[in-house]
Amino acid sequence: MVPADFVFLILATLIVACGFVVVFHSKIIYSAFALLFSFFGVGGIYILLNADFLAGTQLIVYVGGISVLILFGILLTKKIYNLTTEETSTQKIIGGATSLAFLGALAALIFNTDWQIVTTTQEFTPQTLEIGKAFMGNFILPFELAAILLLVALIGAVIIGRDEKKEEI
Amino acid sequence: MDNILVWTMISILVMVGLVSVVGIISIYLERKVSAFMQDRLGPMEVGFGSLANAIIGKKTFKEGRIGLAQSLADGLKLLQKEDIVPKGADVFLFKLAPMIVFGGTFAAFAALPLAEYFVPADINIGLFYILAISSFGVTGILMAGWASNNKWGLLGALRSTAQMVSYEIPIGVSLISIVMICGTLSLKEMVLAQSGWFWNWHLFGAISHNGAIGIVLLPVMFINFLIYFTCSLAETNRAPFDIPEAESELVAGYHTEYTGMRFAIFFLAEYGAIFVGNAIAVTLFLGGWNSGIPMLDEANIPGIAPLIFITKVFVLIFVVMWVRWTLPRLRVDQLMNLCWKYLIPFTLFTFFYVTIYKVFLT
Numbered sequence: 202m203v204p205a206d207f208v209f210l211i212l213a214t215l216i217v218a219c220g221f222v223v224v225f226h227s228k229i230i231y232s233a234f235a236l237l238f239s240f241f242g243v244g245g246i247y248i249l250l251n252a253d254f255l256a257g258t259q260l261i262v263y264v265g266g267i268s269v270l271i272l273f274g275i276l277l278t279k280k281i282y283n284l285t286t287e288e289t290s291t292q293k294i295i296g297g298a299t300s301l302a303f304l305g306a307l308a309a310l311i312f313n314t315d316w317q318i319v320t321t322t323q324e325f326t327p328q329t330l331e332i333g334k335a336f337m338g339n340f341i342l343p344f345e346l347a348a349i350l351l352l353v354a355l356i357g358a359v360i361i362g363r364d365e366k367k368e369e370i
Numbered sequence: 371m372d373n374i375l376v377w378t379m380i381s382i383l384v385m386v387g388l389v390s391v392v393g394i395i396s397i398y399l400e401r402k403v404s405a406f407m408q409d410r411l412g413p414m415e416v417g418f419g420s421l422a423n424a425i426i427g428k429k430t431f432k433e434g435r436i437g438l439a440q441s442l443a444d445g446l447k448l449l450q451k452e453d454i455v456p457k458g459a460d461v462f463l464f465k466l467a468p469m470i471v472f473g474g475t476f477a478a479f480a481a482l483p484l485a486e487y488f489v490p491a492d493i494n495i496g497l498f499y500i501l502a503i504s505s506f507g508v509t510g511i512l513m514a515g516w517a518s519n520n521k522w523g524l525l526g527a528l529r530s531t532a533q534m535v536s537y538e539i540p541i542g543v544s545l546i547s548i549v550m551i552c553g554t555l556s557l558k559e560m561v562l563a564q565s566g567w568f569w570n571w572h573l574f575g576a577i578s579h580n581g582a583i584g585i586v587l588l589p590v591m592f593i594n595f596l597i598y599f600t601c602s603l604a605e606t607n608r609a610p611f612d613i614p615e616a617e618s619e620l621v622a623g624y625h626t627e628y629t630g631m632r633f634a635i636f637f638l639a640e641y642g643a644i645f646v647g648n649a650i651a652v653t654l655f656l657g658g659w660n661s662g663i664p665m666l667d668e669a670n671i672p673g674i675a676p677l678i679f680i681t682k683v684f685v686l687i688f689v690v691m692w693v694r695w696t697l698p699r700l701r702v703d704q705l706m707n708l709c710w711k712y713l714i715p716f717t718l719f720t721f722f723y724v725t726i727y728k729v730f731l732t
Contacts, residue, residue, distance in 0.1 A: 230516060234463070237509055253495050257502045265505025265538075269531060272512050276528060327494040329555060 209249055216242035233275055237268040254328045381490035385479045389642050394441040395684075396641040400691055401440065407695040413437030451630035458519035459627065467514035468628070468635040474506030475642040482649050483557045485659050485675035496557035497545065500650060501538075504605075507643060508534050511624050514636070518627035526623025529613050529702070536709045537604040537611075543717040544594045544601070547724040548654045551576045551587070561658030568662030573655040580732050587727060590720040595655045597713050597720075599686070602647035604709075606640060609694035613702060648686035649679075656682055 215238060222235035240263035247256035336344045398413070405412025419431035421439040455461055481496040483489040493499055508531050515527020551572065552560050564570050569577055573595055576584035604611040607623075615623035625636045652658060659675035661667055666674075700708065 230460075230463075234509075234513065253493065254498070257495055257498045260502035261498075261505060265502065265508060265535075269505075269508055269512070269535060272509070273528070273531065276512065276516060276524065329495060 205249060209246070212242045212245040212249070215239070216246070230272075230275055233268065233271050236271065237264055240264050240268060252328055254332055378490075381480075381488075384488075385476070385490055389476055389479055389638070389645075392645045393638040393641045394445065396644065396687060397441045397444070397637070398438070399684075399687065402437075403688065403691040404695050407692070413440035416440045416443045418442075445634065448631055448634040453632065454627075454629045456519060456627050460517040460519070463513050463517035464627075465632075467510050467517055468632045468639070469510075470513060471507050471510030472635050472639040472642070474504055474510060475639045475646060477503045477506070478646045479642070481557060482646070483561055483653060483658060484679055486558070486562070488676060489558050492558055493556070495555045497549065497555045497560075497650070497654075500557075500646065501542065501545075504643070504646070505538075507639070510639075514628070515624040518624070520627050522622070523624050523626045526615060526626070530607055530615075530624060533607070533611060533613070533705060534605055536706065537601045537713075540597055540709065540713040540717045541601045541605065543714070543721050544598045545650075545654065547590070547594050547720055548572055550724055550728055551579055557653050557658075561653055561660065564657040565660050565667065566664050568657065568660075571655065571657040571660075571662070576727075583731055586731070587724065590723045591655070593716060594720050595651065597717055598651055598655070599689075601713065602644075602651065603690060603693065604705075606643045606647055608644065608690055610697040610700050611705060612694075612699055613705065644687060644690060645683060648683045648690065651686055652679065652682045656686075 219235040219239035219242065223232045223239065226232050226235065240259065244256045244259040244264070247253075247259055402412045414435060414437050415433075416437050416439050417433055417435065418439045420433045421443055422431045423429050423433065455464055478500045480491040481489070481493060481499050483492075483496070489496075491499075511530050511534075512527050515523045515525075515530075518524070548560065549555060552563055554560065560572075563578055564572060566578065568574075573591055574585070575587035575591055578584070603609075607615060625633055628636060659679040661674075661678050
C-alpha cells in the first residue's frame with residue numbers, strides 16, 4: 202500500500218463519518234460542523250487527485266463561505282442551545298425500501314462502470330495556468346455569465362438588506 | 371522518499387518552534403510597547419535570572435531589570451492552572467475549538483518562505499493556500515463562542531466572524547494586483563522577483579518586472595499596501611478593529627469562558643495569525659528575505675535571510691501594536707462603512723489601474 206492510499210483511506214473515513222454525523226446527529230450544530238469537516242475531506246481528495254487550485258477553492262468557498270453561512274443561520278436562530286432536529290419517521294417501510302433501492306442502483310452503477318484508471322506516477326503539474334486559460338478561452342461565456350449572476354446577487358442582497366423608511370408618495 | 375520525510379519533520383519542528391517563540395516574543399513586546407506608550411515601565415521583575423532563582427529557591431543568579439522572562443513565566447503559570455469547563459458548555463466542541471483555531475493558524479505557517487532554501491511547503495499556490503487555510507480560524511472562533519454557552523462569547527464570535535468575512539474581500543482584491551504583476555501565486559517566486567535593490571520591492575511598483583515604467587504603479591501599490599495592512603488588522607481582531615473582544619462590552623469575546631492552557635492557545639493563535647498576516651505583507655510588498663541591498667544578499671552570510679525576514683515582520687508587528695495603543699475602537703457601523711464604502715472601492719480602483727497598466731504598458 203503506497204502512502205497515497207493510506208491518506209485516501211483517512212480522508213474517505215473522515216468524509217463518510219462526518220456525513221453520518223450530518224444526517225443522524227440530533228443537534229443541528231453538530232451536523233453543521235460535521236458538514237464543514239466533510240467539505241475539508243473532499244478538499245483533501247482533490248489534492249490527492251493533483252487538483253491543487255480546486256482544493257484551495259473548495260476550502261475558501263465551502264469551508265470559509267458556505268459552512269460559515271450555515272453556522273450563522275443556526276447561531277442567529279432563537280433558542281439555539283436546545284435546537285434539535287425532529288425525526289418523524291412515519292413511513293419507515295417505504296422510506297427504507299426506497300433508500301435500499303437507491304443504494305442498490307448506485308452500487309450496480311459503480312461495479313458495472315468500466316473505470317479508466319490513470320497511473321498516478323506522472324509528475325505533478327500546476328493547474329492554475331490551465332484553469333486560467335480555460336476560463337479565458339473556451340469557457341469565457343459561462344465564466345462571464347457566472348460573474349453577472351454574482352453581481353446581480355450582490356446588488357439584490359444590498360437592496361433587500363437596506364433598512365430605509367419607505368418614502369411616502 | 372526518506373529525504374523528503376526527514377526534511378518534512380525538520381520543517382515541522384522548526385515551525386512549531388517559530389510559532390511558540392513568535393507568541394512569546396510578541397506578548398512580551400506588546401506589554402513593553404503598551405507600557406512605554408502609556409508612560410509606564412511594563413514587566414520589570416521577571417528576568418531569566420529571577421525566574422531561575424525562583425525555580426531553585428536560592429538567590430544564585432543576577433536579577434535582570436527588563437523582565438525578559440515574563441512571557442515564559444506566564445506560560446509556566448498557565449500550564450499549571452486548572453482547566454475549567456463551564457457547566458452548561460458543550461464539552462466536545464468546547465475542547466475542540468482552540469485546536470481548530472490554532473490548527474488553522476499553524477497550517478498557514480507551512481507556506482511561509484523564510485529563505486530561498488527554506489520554504490517548508492513550497493507549493494505553487496502558496497498565497498491562495500494561506501488565504502484558504504486561514505478560514506479555519508473563523509470556524510474555530512464560531513465553535514468556541516457557541517460551545518461556551520455564554521452570551522458574550524457568542525456575540526463576540528458572531529462579530530468576529532462577520533468582520534473577518536467582510537474584510538477578506540478587500541484583502542483578496544488588493545493581493546490580486548500583486549498576483550497580476552508577478553504572474554504567479556507562489557510566494558517563493560514573488561520574493562525572488564523582488565531581489566536586488568530595495569526599489570525592486572512591490573511597494574515601489576513593478577520596477578523589477580518592467581524596468582523604469584514600473585514606477586507608475588508606485589501610488590497604487592502604496593494604497594494596496596495600506597489597505598492590506600488595515601485589513602490584516604481587522605482579520606486578526608486587533609485594535610482599532612477589536613469589537614469582537616471589546617472589554618467594556620463583551621468581557622473578552624469568544625474566549626470569555628476559557629481558562630489556563632486553552633486560553634493560552636487562543637492567545638498563541640492570535641499572535642500567530644498576526645505574524646502570518648504581516649509575513650504576507652513582507653513577502654508580497656517588502657521583498658521577503660531580501661535585505662534591499664544586493665551586496666548584503668550576495669555576501670551569503672549563513673542564516674541571514676530568515677533573520678531579515680523575521681526582523682521585517684517584527685517591524686510591522688511593532689506598527690500593529692503602535693496602532694493598537696494609539697487609536698480608539700471603531701463602532702460596528704463605522705467598521706462596515708470603512709470596509710464597504712472606502713476599502714473595497716479603493717481596492718477595485720487599484721485593481722483596475724493595475725489591469726490597464728498590465729494590458730497597455732507591458
